Amino acid sequence: MKHGLAFALPALLALPLAACSQPAPPADNAPVVSGEPLASRPVMIGTEGPQLPACASTSRVKAGGTDVYWAPGETRAIKAKLAANTPVSLCEATDDDAWFGVVFPAPGGDPAFCDITRAVRTPREYQGPCRWGWIKGGTVQLGA
Template sequence: MRFILPLATLALMLSACQSGTPITPENDSQTSDAAVDQPLSPGARPVRIGENGANFAACGARGIVTIGEDKNVPLRAAPFDEADQVTALKAGQRMFICTRSIDQRWLGVVVPQTRDGTSASADCGVNQRVERPQAYTGPCPSGWIANALVRLTAD
């Protein structure tokens, strides 16, 4: 046996869902001319360490920048081309690979550097284990680099 709502009852139920004042630019207190003119920005997304579990190093892989000798590769604050540049990496620059973006196109990395900007052998605090996954807050620069520009290495 089917139960069919009369049309009047259905119309009354739908009209209850539309209570309130429609939002327009005149009555929306959250809209401002400055916000409308600004382009959207992806913001920053910290690199997460410890995603392989508590029994493994905080960053489970290492890599090297594989772009041509005369070019610099931007290290981004988030896994997007539009994200702010943290620093520029040179060909041959070594890094710790800690995480990947969901679409696998970006790597979250930690880059050991000395004060003059050259590559260093320091571990940046990512060779030891961490209790749980967390944002990297160590002394070395961290950010996101396009996966296609990095080659995995054994050392």
């Protein structure tokens, strides 16, 4: 019995090492998307200056809900879906107001947890703790 255990122990210890030596999956395991590679542009906070909150406007998604995308103008991959009346903080807009950069909590989360009501010295990318993305203009009720 001792000889069987002595043989099995080194074999068991080698298993984790064998698992670590597996090659990474090939790059072609990525999701298939038609067209050019997907764009991603983080939402900027603090764009209204250091005297105002990082995201100056709180709004609600209009009836019918809206899709959240990775970048303004990018409509091939949906990052999240927001239901009607979901609160979002508008942090920036494209020059033509066709797209809004928004920050929003996870479902059931508290918007106050997103840490965007305080001012920031200079504009910067939003890095959490909440979710962020881009929605089409006209999909929110401003200041609601």
